[in-house]
Amino acid sequence: MINVFRSIFYSLIGLTLIGWVSVLLISVMWVGPGPDSALTQYFANSIIVSERLEALGFEFYEISNNTFEMVAHMLTAMLSATILFSIVWSAGSHYLNIDAPGKAKIYFIHWIIFTGIFVAILFIISYFFLRQASPYDAADLMKTSGRSILVLLSLIYFFLMYYLSVLVGTARFARSSVLFANKLPGNL
Amino acid sequence: MKKFIANSFIILILISFTNLQSKEFCSPDELSVNITETSSAKNSNGEKGNVFVYFDQSLSMKGYVNDQPGLKNVYVNVIDDLQQIAENVGSSTYYHAFGKDIIPIKGSKIAKVIKPSFYECKGAASECNNQESKIELPFKIAKANPDGTYIIVTDLFLSDKQLVGGTLKQLTKPLKSILKKGKSIGIIGVMSSFNGTVYDIPIKDGGSMNYTDAKMRPYYIIVIGDQKHINRIKSNLEEQHFTDPEDEYKFALITSSPILQNLNKNQIISEKNIPKIDKAEGFKFKYVDDVLPIYQFNTGKKFNKKFRIKKDDLIVKGSSGVSEYTLKESLWSSPEVKCKKIDWRKSKFDSISTVTSNEDGLTLNLFKNISDRKKLKLFLGMRYFYFVDVYAEKPGTASEKDFAEWSVRSSDAEGFTQSNPVKFKTLNLTKIIKILNAVSNDTFEKTLVATFVMDFNLLK
Known part of the structure; x- marks a missing residue:
C-alpha cells in the first residue's frame, strides 16, 4: 500500500512540473487580466472575432470577463480530468497482473487505450465549452481558428502534464507499459 | 411543509422580478424620434372651393356624342351627371370649352356639350375652336388659381409636337407648380362608344390621316385638385356609371405625395x-x-x-x-x-x-x-x-403599365389604323403618363x- 501512495506522490510531482502554469492561468482568468495584459491582447488578436465585436462598438477587454470565466472553467475541468487520470493510472499500475519478466510490455496496450480515453475526454470537455451551442454565451465571440488553437494547445498541454505524471508515477515493475518509462533510472 | 411553502414563495417572487426586468424599456440616450406629417395630410383643408370644368371642343370629340348602335355611350351619360358631381365637390361650378382658346359656357347651355353641334364650326377653319386641342390652357389657369378643382374632359390625343420642347414645357411647368402646391392630378380613362372620325393620326411619311371605323374609344376626365376631391369624383363616377362588369375604365393619380x-x-x-x-x-x-x-x-x-x-x-x-x-x-x-x-x-x-x-x-x-x-x-x-x-x-410608375393597353405610339399609329381596329387607342398616352410621372418625380420629397x-x- 505504501508503494501505491508513493506512486501517487510521484504522480503529483510529475503533475506539478508543468501543472503550476495551468493553476496560475486559471487564477489569473478568475481574477480577470488587465486590458493591456499580454493574455487579453493575445485573446483579442488570436482567439476572439475582435473586428466583429468592434463593429458592435465594443473592445474585447470591455467584455472579456465572460470569456476568461469560460476558459477558466474549461481549464479547471481539464485539470481535474488530468489529475484524476494520472492518479488512477499511477495507483492502478500497482494492481496490474505482472507475474513474469516481459509481461509489463503487454500492458502497453492498456495504457494506450487508457490514454486514448483520457485524450477523448479532454476533447469532449473542450468541445462542450467551446462549441457554438455552448452553455457559455462567450463561446460565440470566438473565431473558428481561435477555437482550434485553444483545443490544440490545451490538448497538448494537459497530455504532457498527464504523461509526465504517469512517467514518474507508474509502478516500477509496470514501467514498460508506459512509453519510454523504462528509460528512467532504476532507483527512481 | 412550511419550508416548502416558504421556498415556493421565494421562487415565485424571484420569477416575477425576472419578468419585470425583461419587460423594462430603456432606450439609448442618443435615440431621437422625429415623426413628421405626410404632405398629403397637410394639404387637405376640408374647404369647398370653386370647380372649373373644361370640355375639349376639338372635332375628334364629336364621335363620343353620336350613339353607336348596340354599344353603351358612357360619354353622354357621364357629361350629363358631371354638373351634379362637380357641385358635390365645389361651391360654384364654371364651365368652359377649350380648343384653340378657352371659351366660357353658361350653366344653362351646358347641355349643348352632348350635342354634335357643340363640336362643329361653320366659319373659317382658322377661326374655329375645334381644330386643335390646347390642353395646356386649363393647366395654366389651374396654376394661377390652385385653390379650385379643375375637371378637364378630353380625348388626350396629343401629337408628338405637343410633347416636345417649348410646348411640352407649357404643359409641364404649370403641372409642376400644381403638384408642388400639394395638389394632385387624377386621370380617369373611360372606354365609351364612338361614332365619328378620329383626326390627325400621324403617318410615317409625314402628314396625317383620319379614321372613321372606330366603334369604341377612350376619353379622359382629368381632375386637378385635392386628393380627396379627386377620389370623390372617381367614386361618384364608379357608383353611378361604371357599375356594369363590362364597363372599362382606368384610374391614375399623379401626385407628389403618394404616401397616404x-x-x-x-x-x-x-x-x-x-x-x-x-x-x-x-x-x-x-x-x-x-x-x-x-x-x-x-x-x-x-x-x-x-x-x-x-x-x-x-x-x-x-x-x-x-x-x-x-x-x-x-x-x-x-x-x-x-x-x-x-x-x-x-x-x-x-x-x-x-x-x-x-x-x-x-x-x-x-x-x-x-x-x-x-x-x-x-x-x-x-x-x-x-x-x-x-x-x-x-x-412609382404603376399608372404607366395600367394605361399602356390604351396607348399607341406615333410610329405605330399608321399600322394600327390600317388594322381597322374597332377599339381605337389614344395617341402617345403612355408618353403623357410618363411625362406626368416625371413631373411628380421632380416634386416628390423623401x-x-x-x-x-x-x-x-x-x-x-
Missing part, C-alpha cells in the same frame, strides 16, 4: 406587422409616447422575421405608388441586459435589413444584411436595440412612412 399617412401618427403599426412575432419568448408590444412602436422579445440566432406593411395602409389608392424605399437604421447593443446596468453602444453597421416592395406592399427582411455578410455578426447573450426609419424614396424599434435579447 405616416403609420406612426395613427398607430397603424401593430404586432401583426411582424408575422408570428407574438409567439416569441417574452414578447411585448407597446407604443412609447404614443408614436414609437416597440417590439420586445427574446430570440435565438435563427432570427428570420419580416416586417410587412400593406399597400392600402401606405399608398394613396390609384396613385403610381412608390418604387423605392430606403431605411435609416441604428443598432445598439449591450452585454448587460438589465436596464440598471445597461451600457448601450451604437454599432457601426450601416445596413442591417433589406427592403423590397411589390403589389401587396413593402417588406423588410430584418437583419438580412447582417446574416448574409460574413464579417457582420450579432452575439449571443447580448441585448439589442434596433431602430429603423422607413422612407419612401422614389415615386417621406418618412414608418418608424419602429425592436428591443430584444439574443439567446440560445
Whole structure:
C-alpha cells in the first residue's frame, strides 16, 4: 500500500512540473487580466472575432470577463480530468497482473487505450465549452481558428502534464507499459 | 411543509422580478424620434372651393356624342351627371370649352356639350375652336388659381409636337407648380362608344390621316385638385356609371405625395406587422409616447422575421405608388441586459435589413444584411436595440403599365389604323403618363412612412 501512495506522490510531482502554469492561468482568468495584459491582447488578436465585436462598438477587454470565466472553467475541468487520470493510472499500475519478466510490455496496450480515453475526454470537455451551442454565451465571440488553437494547445498541454505524471508515477515493475518509462533510472 | 411553502414563495417572487426586468424599456440616450406629417395630410383643408370644368371642343370629340348602335355611350351619360358631381365637390361650378382658346359656357347651355353641334364650326377653319386641342390652357389657369378643382374632359390625343420642347414645357411647368402646391392630378380613362372620325393620326411619311371605323374609344376626365376631391369624383363616377362588369375604365393619380399617412401618427403599426412575432419568448408590444412602436422579445440566432406593411395602409389608392424605399437604421447593443446596468453602444453597421416592395406592399427582411455578410455578426447573450426609419424614396410608375393597353405610339399609329381596329387607342398616352410621372418625380420629397424599434435579447 505504501508503494501505491508513493506512486501517487510521484504522480503529483510529475503533475506539478508543468501543472503550476495551468493553476496560475486559471487564477489569473478568475481574477480577470488587465486590458493591456499580454493574455487579453493575445485573446483579442488570436482567439476572439475582435473586428466583429468592434463593429458592435465594443473592445474585447470591455467584455472579456465572460470569456476568461469560460476558459477558466474549461481549464479547471481539464485539470481535474488530468489529475484524476494520472492518479488512477499511477495507483492502478500497482494492481496490474505482472507475474513474469516481459509481461509489463503487454500492458502497453492498456495504457494506450487508457490514454486514448483520457485524450477523448479532454476533447469532449473542450468541445462542450467551446462549441457554438455552448452553455457559455462567450463561446460565440470566438473565431473558428481561435477555437482550434485553444483545443490544440490545451490538448497538448494537459497530455504532457498527464504523461509526465504517469512517467514518474507508474509502478516500477509496470514501467514498460508506459512509453519510454523504462528509460528512467532504476532507483527512481 | 412550511419550508416548502416558504421556498415556493421565494421562487415565485424571484420569477416575477425576472419578468419585470425583461419587460423594462430603456432606450439609448442618443435615440431621437422625429415623426413628421405626410404632405398629403397637410394639404387637405376640408374647404369647398370653386370647380372649373373644361370640355375639349376639338372635332375628334364629336364621335363620343353620336350613339353607336348596340354599344353603351358612357360619354353622354357621364357629361350629363358631371354638373351634379362637380357641385358635390365645389361651391360654384364654371364651365368652359377649350380648343384653340378657352371659351366660357353658361350653366344653362351646358347641355349643348352632348350635342354634335357643340363640336362643329361653320366659319373659317382658322377661326374655329375645334381644330386643335390646347390642353395646356386649363393647366395654366389651374396654376394661377390652385385653390379650385379643375375637371378637364378630353380625348388626350396629343401629337408628338405637343410633347416636345417649348410646348411640352407649357404643359409641364404649370403641372409642376400644381403638384408642388400639394395638389394632385387624377386621370380617369373611360372606354365609351364612338361614332365619328378620329383626326390627325400621324403617318410615317409625314402628314396625317383620319379614321372613321372606330366603334369604341377612350376619353379622359382629368381632375386637378385635392386628393380627396379627386377620389370623390372617381367614386361618384364608379357608383353611378361604371357599375356594369363590362364597363372599362382606368384610374391614375399623379401626385407628389403618394404616401397616404405616416403609420406612426395613427398607430397603424401593430404586432401583426411582424408575422408570428407574438409567439416569441417574452414578447411585448407597446407604443412609447404614443408614436414609437416597440417590439420586445427574446430570440435565438435563427432570427428570420419580416416586417410587412400593406399597400392600402401606405399608398394613396390609384396613385403610381412608390418604387423605392430606403431605411435609416441604428443598432445598439449591450452585454448587460438589465436596464440598471445597461451600457448601450451604437454599432457601426450601416445596413442591417433589406427592403423590397411589390403589389401587396413593402417588406423588410430584418437583419438580412447582417446574416448574409460574413464579417457582420450579432452575439449571443447580448441585448439589442434596433431602430429603423422607413422612407419612401422614389415615386412609382404603376399608372404607366395600367394605361399602356390604351396607348399607341406615333410610329405605330399608321399600322394600327390600317388594322381597322374597332377599339381605337389614344395617341402617345403612355408618353403623357410618363411625362406626368416625371413631373411628380421632380416634386416628390423623401417621406418618412414608418418608424419602429425592436428591443430584444439574443439567446440560445
